[in-house]
Amino acid sequence: MATVNWGILGAANFARRHMGPAIHAAGRGRLAALATSSAGKAAPFQAFAPDLRVHDSYEALLSDPDIDAVYVPLPNHLHVDWALKALEAGKHVLVEKPLAMKAGDFDAVIAARDRSGLCAAEAYMIVHHPQWQKAKALFEAGAIGRLVRVSGAFSFDNRDAGNIRNRPETGGGAVPDIGVYIYGAARFVTGEEPSEILSAKVERENGVDVWTHITAQFPSFHYSGVVSMRMAPWQEMVFHGEGGVMRLTAPFNANVYGEARVVVQSADLVETVHRFPADNHYVHQVEAFNASVLDGAAYACPLEFSRGTQAMIDMVWAKEAG
Incomplete structure (x- = not known):
């Protein structure tokens, strides 16, 4: 594999404005597919990636054999489930932050990453800037x-x-x-x-x-x-x-x-x-992820780091609750 072929689960505004263009612009990767049932929502993505393949369901995109990595910009409460589904489908996965709502929920994703040997990370882009x-x-x-x-x-x-x-x-x-x-x-x-x-x-x-x-x-x-x-x-x-x-x-x-x-x-x-x-930290993030997929390069924001941030958030909620 010389190029990482990316798919996006859902035509979120953030994906349209930032991460879709970043995936398209990043070296050693290309935006190849989008999962959405709305032709109208797909059109802005096709404007900068005209050869984009559009699937009408998330499951169809995960079944696409030409897709190597998936970006998940879905609402927060869906992140863990679709990260696990992507890994089970054999796809590397970059999940929008926060990956999980509790620190313990990271553990299943970390375990699935380790079992699969695939790359999985939270899209905490600032550390790449x-x-x-x-x-x-x-x-x-x-x-x-x-x-x-x-x-x-x-x-x-x-x-x-x-x-x-x-x-x-x-x-x-x-x-x-x-x-x-x-x-x-x-x-x-x-x-x-x-x-x-x-x-x-x-x-x-x-x-x-x-x-x-x-x-x-x-x-x-x-x-x-x-x-x-x-x-x-x-x-x-x-x-x-x-x-x-x-x-x-x-x-x-x-x-x-x-x-x-x-x-x-x-x-x-x-x-x-x-x-x-x-510098565009979204592009840097995708290029760093591509290097991890293609070269096995160390990633600046492993899941263990992101779990630590969620652990701090959990401590905040515990303090609020008294």
Whole structure:
């Protein structure tokens, strides 16, 4: 196999706007098939991938012998089941985050991955962006000295009651949707896991969290994070050490929210700015996955890492429940 032939389960808006074009643009892969019963929903995909094969069911796509890997952008509560079905069908699988709603639900997917020898991962794209790889390298090189605190914030305003993010039955909520970013980013850079959730203030509407602020203790630093689906758009990650501060200005939607920059301010207030004006983390993610499939290359976001982020989310819910 010299090229990974991809299929997408469902014509989700996110797949149409971001991941479909990324799969099509990524080296060593091609978008070959889409599963949807709607010709109208298939048309925008065919506009950039004119030779796209359209199947009228998810099962038909999984039975297609020409498809090597499947991307799953379905509502959150369906992710585990279709990940398992894809692996059982002999397909590599990349599943939109969050892969599961509880950490323990990762275990069946991890076991199926290991049994099959196939690649399976959560689509946690930010770790494939060079801004995050740079941030991790700077931290490990001691650019900000001993770490004291980390803070993260991610918000947008989505009040559409019909949107899956606002529906409890589809696994909605701000923390499942975007908390994975501010929690996982701290884990990725520092390599640490939370020791304790110190506080969890959660506001809910219709059974889903729409604003959540937590504080947590990690082995060597204090953490504060807020996510919201009812605030003006904002995103930032800050790593504050004894010797400096490192800040990422567009950490999660690079070149959509703004230019990706890693800004390091030294203790004497001198700033060094690392800019990444052109990188597309969705394309980088697909290319990394293709390299894992074709070459056996190590993947920056294995399921075990994603399970750790979900374990932190589980700790948040447990703290909220008291």
